Amino acid sequence: MTDTITAPLSILIADDEDGIRNLLVHWLERAGHTVTCVTGAHAAARLLRTQRFDLVITDIVMPEGDGYELIAEFRKVQPSTRILAISGGGKYLQSADCLRMARGLGAHAVVMKPFNWEQLQAGIEVACPTPHTA
Numbered sequence: 001m002t003d004t005i006t007a008p009l010s011i012l013i014a015d016d017e018d019g020i021r022n023l024l025v026h027w028l029e030r031a032g033h034t035v036t037c038v039t040g041a042h043a044a045a046r047l048l049r050t051q052r053f054d055l056v057i058t059d060i061v062m063p064e065g066d067g068y069e070l071i072a073e074f075r076k077v078q079p080s081t082r083i084l085a086i087s088g089g090g091k092y093l094q095s096a097d098c099l100r101m102a103r104g105l106g107a108h109a110v111v112m113k114p115f116n117w118e119q120l121q122a123g124i125e126v127a128c129p130t131p132h133t134a
Contacts, residue, residue, distance in 0.1 A: 014044040015059040040064025060087040088113030
């Protein structure tokens with residue numbers, strides 16, 4: 001696993017699946033980032049009022065408030081925070097539809113579940129582009 005993201009980021013992960021959260025924490029902390037996890041959009045919305053994040057990685061389909069609500073809330077309260085939406089779909093929507101809607105609501109990048117480190121890293125790089133020095 002290599003990390004091409006140069007600056008350490010403060011990242012909030014909102015996902016109701018333990019396995020996904022644990023994997024993301026493992027990968028992201030190993031890459032030098034600071035990671036905070038919550039299990040739903042409501043808990044994430046409470047945090048955004050007291051903490052600033054460089055990046056939010058949010059699942060779209062969650063039982064305790066969906067990622068759409070979270071994207072809208074972050075765009076209002078912390079507009080400079082970058083947003084990466086992840087989804088494996090839901091009962092009524094395919095993952096591609098979920099992610100298309102998330103992008104329409106303001107997600108800077110999207111990644112379809114299941115994903116590997118390289119796909120996640122590519123999504124982060126789209127969401128948080130680093131300025132190129134000349």
